[in-house]
Amino acid sequence: MEKAYDPAKHEARIYKLWEDSGAFKPAGNPKKAAFSIIMPPPNANGSLHTGHAMYTVEDIMIRYHRMQGNPTLWLPGTDHAGIETQVVFERELAKDGKSRFDFTPSEFYDAVLAYTKNNQHNIINQLKSLGFSADWSRLKFTLDPDIIEIVYDTFRRLHDDGLVYRGNRIVNWCPRCNAAFADIEIKHREQIDPLYYIKYGPFVLATVRPETKFGDTAIAVHPKDERYQKYIGKEIEAEGLLGKFKLKVIGDEHVNPDFGTGVIKVTPAHDPNDWEIGLRHNLEVKQVIGTDGRLTKLAGKYAGMSVADARDQVAKDLEAAGLMDHIEMDYRHSVAYHDRCGTQIEPLVTEQWWVKVAPLVKPAIAAIKNGDITIVPRRFEKVYVDWLENLRDWNISRQIWWGIPIPVYYNASGDTSKKPYMLFSHENEAREYYGDGNYEAETDTFDTWFSSSQWPFATLMATDDFDRFYPTSVMETGRDILYLWVTRMVMLGLYRTGEIPFKTVYLHGLVNDAQGKKMSKSKGNVINPLDKTATYGTDALRLALTIGITPGNDGALGDNKIAGYRNFCNKLWNVARYTLEKAGEYSPTTPEPQSLADKWILTRFSRENVAITKAIEAYRFSEAGERVYSLLWNDLADWYIESSKIQPNIPILIYCLETMLKLAHPFAPFVTEAIWQNMPWPKQNLIVSDWPEATKAYPKESRQFGDIMALVSQIRLLLADLQLTRPTLHYVANPDLETALPLIQQLARIGKMSPVEQGSGLRVPSNRFTCWLVVDPETLATYRTALQHRRDGAGEYSKKLAGQLANQSYLKKAPGDLVRQTKDRMAETDLLLSQLDEQIRALES
């Protein structure tokens, strides 16, 4: 084995070994519970970012359960990523001076599909490089024909159950994308705009959008507003830019009498609130802005102008006509933008396909409330329920071309005996029903989230794993897509299968830079995980993303941290190097503990084995990883290996190494397997080895070794304080101490050791042993201050404990164990105190 672990030399080879051995395919003991995770599908055209690297958590669970012998499946997939990919592809086209309108929708679809399929291997190879042990033979893509069939089937069932309808409603229209988007795909931004106060007959009213005035179909005031009581229900006549017009005045609760003049113009076609008012009062809908973001014929001479131009022009003309009361220039408000492309949203009334969510929401809420699904951390359950309780019907149609076509054909035959539209998966069905040339295909595609919400069951149905692995065990994903994805998977999963799609949702937070600042391209602080794995190794990155990062909370990632875990991997490597060197021609036997150290380390492994297993089962991966780290470094390397240099026990050493590798494997798969493969005795690969059982513990001997360790630590401390090198130790004979003498000599760096009746020099503080460091009086005198300091500390603690024990209600109400513990501690502290006092007196005399 080389002196330092070099990840680059091993990782690719180890991954190939796993993959070729078929270890990623489900196996395990069929009598044990199945464990499955569906990987959140990354964009097939994308490249790896830290969000994907967080899938490490999934790999930890998968590797752990595989070793536990559960039939284990991690099913990977990639996403066509609807609008996101379409925007990227259109940018590519633009480079050649083309646009999507140079294609028919289906030609365009085929071109993007080819482009995507061509890129897909990038992201897959990147995921593999992180060591992810997913079953790639089952890889699914969201546009695979079998997935599309399942999505169609769901759509048909929803339609047949009356949960899908086609309707004309106000939507968030993106004029750039030429498509409608859901509320959740919209972000509001604060900005400052002019607020125009326009004269409307007897009223003055405030608006930021004078260009929509041609679509006004009412004037609204608050129903209890005394100023305007007399107008409610009446029609007013007003002068406008296109001549005189008449509008009805209505009373509606939505109007805030304290804002502006307490009067609003109602434009149902171009404002979500006005749309709602329109529904309540049965108002006419007049569309004055088209899907291209330009004014329509109804805007008269303004027709064809862009919204922004029309706004300026209308404002100017109103002023010129004396119809503008005044303008407030610095009005701060928030405006909707399309999250993906940054274009300002134009609320428009269009015809879309909707899912009636009320019947789907109820069981989805119940699943959380009755505990069928738990979210880690629990606090997100409330967030989940609140969101679903306020959910409005879901627009699932998108006017984009890159997506699953909505399988609907419209009647173009003029034959009214035939249905106006039909759901058909294939065009030939439409041809058969309507006749050649007598039908028109729907050009809209499904919202990406409509299909990806079916991902857990769709993938498992498509790979014939449904019966074995559904419901899945865990859905691990970013907390930012709780609404967008998780809630909808639950709704559609329950609807389609009658069962929850997963039992546990584990939400990870954002990964921030080393300063805890959000990564962003503009700040230039984006961390590319592949740079880090190249520098420090994949295991180091994985550990850095596991330890110190808790579910639902954001974590910081810096080079220091990753380098620390690179060092951990190297430590593990060198523990192995030492162990295997000592083992020589060793052939496996049952380890038999001999020394106190042997029994202590077995006890440590036993206890930590239980704790680590428990932590993994409870999704406390940070704690589990930390325990693995400390068990290797603080216990095995710093104490046991050092001890074993005095009292070697090769089988125990081997046992510790093997158990260590197993416990660490889910977290640091490459280095552990690389070491495992270096072991000369034959065995199966670590990835499929059994998770270790907790072995027998030796509490008594473990405590005894603990006393030795404490003594060694005390001596080290004195050595450091007094700058002593290899002093002589005097001790009062004691069998426990004598068995450990060579050990103490080595670990505490003692020169000579000799038994005495009554020693002199510096008494080493210890509850169990009586010993002195031989120190000349001048050196000892310099220690006076430190000694006094230590004495003061012990004195304070003793006082605190005494106070506690003098408190009657503490004695009465605190649990007995705790009180006993306090008493023991009191005795220990007082002993230490008397030793220190004695020492100080000796110095003074």
Next chain:
RNA sequence: GGAUCUGUAGCUCAGUUGGUUAGAGCGCUUGAUUCACAUUCAAGAGGUCACAGGUUCGAGUCCUGUCAGAUCCACCA
């Protein structure tokens, strides 16, 4: 406007149902070192757990309020 989270050592963060003198990594200081590892070893300094009340024998942990930061939802014509 509604809601959630966060505030613990110089930095980044842990801290399960309240119970040792509050922890880790990095950084800093001092020292060590042929014989697994300088990607090492030993030791140290450093915290009124944001602030103020309350509950309790006991609060970093529970409750109320205040301050500061972040996020989500809704949205004001």
